[in-house]
Amino acid sequence: MAHVVTAPCFECKYTDCVVVCPVECFYEGEQMLYIHPDECIDCEACVPECPVEAIFHEDNVPADYKEFIALNAEKAPHLPVITQSKTPMEGPACKGRK
Numbered sequence: 001m002a003h004v005v006t007a008p009c010f011e012c013k014y015t016d017c018v019v020v021c022p023v024e025c026f027y028e029g030e031q032m033l034y035i036h037p038d039e040c041i042d043c044e045a046c047v048p049e050c051p052v053e054a055i056f057h058e059d060n061v062p063a064d065y066k067e068f069i070a071l072n073a074e075k076a077p078h079l080p081v082i083t084q085s086k087t088p089m090e091g092p093a094c095k096g097r098k
Helices: 016-020 067-078
Strands: 003-005 026-028 033-035 055-057
Touching: 003 033, 003 067, 026 067, 033 067
Parallel strands: none
Antiparallel strands: 003 055, 026 033
16 A cells, blocks of 8 residues: 545645655656655655645545546656755645645
8 A cells, every 4th residue: 555646736736745755655647746655655744734635545535536546556657756855836725836
């Protein structure tokens, strides 16, 4: 099992989560972050760090976000790992957060 980045990350890409990850399992896409399911150790360190509440354990992903389980598994292996904080995007879902 693994944690999954879901829709609230889209066009926000806060990176507070990546700096606390002990196994460097976050990958950066153009519009959002992804977690590699084979690398995540379910430590949950990232969950409280996400200001838009986009990260869920695979077993607890809300029904509206279930497609993100496969999307993380599909995208992460083809993207660059991210381990350092960056300035977040300013998408409409991010306004007023943090």
